Amino acid sequence: MSDVKVGDVVAWDKVRDGTLVERRGVFFVRFRGHGYVVGPRVWTDIRKLHPWLWEDCDDINEPKPTIIAMGLTGQETAADLQRLAEVFEVREAIADEVLEKAPGGLTLDEVAVRLHAAGWRPGMAAEGAARLLAEVRDG
Numbered sequence: 001m002s003d004v005k006v007g008d009v010v011a012w013d014k015v016r017d018g019t020l021v022e023r024r025g026v027f028f029v030r031f032r033g034h035g036y037v038v039g040p041r042v043w044t045d046i047r048k049l050h051p052w053l054w055e056d057c058d059d060i061n062e063p064k065p066t067i068i069a070m071g072l073t074g075q076e077t078a079a080d081l082q083r084l085a086e087v088f089e090v091r092e093a094i095a096d097e098v099l100e101k102a103p104g105g106l107t108l109d110e111v112a113v114r115l116h117a118a119g120w121r122p123g124m125a126a127e128g129a130a131r132l133l134a135e136v137r138d139g
Contacts, residue, residue, distance in 0.1 A: 018072040021065035031074045043078040093122035098129045
């Protein structure tokens, strides 16, 4: 499973520790073999939640979860987790034409982070994203 990346849809039992996933609008984190529901209604720091065994998820395997972020340490705050989810939404909404106008050498994730920081959200026009990218090009 080393080729799994952000945006992939995988079987529930294939989600690795340190991963934030989304399924049916609910966000989960897997950490040390346990699961935590962290959002979206009230984003919560996983250190404040009661864990459940990830392997108990077999009955909710459909639809499969989408990988939102990887490499989490378990120390992320509720705000960190919410930001990761929001940046993912921006990343998924970016049109190819917007990415082509990005400053040279930036990855899709870096462009999404810059757009999110500049205030662009899914549902806004691609032209607005291109304009914001031009404004934050040196940022």
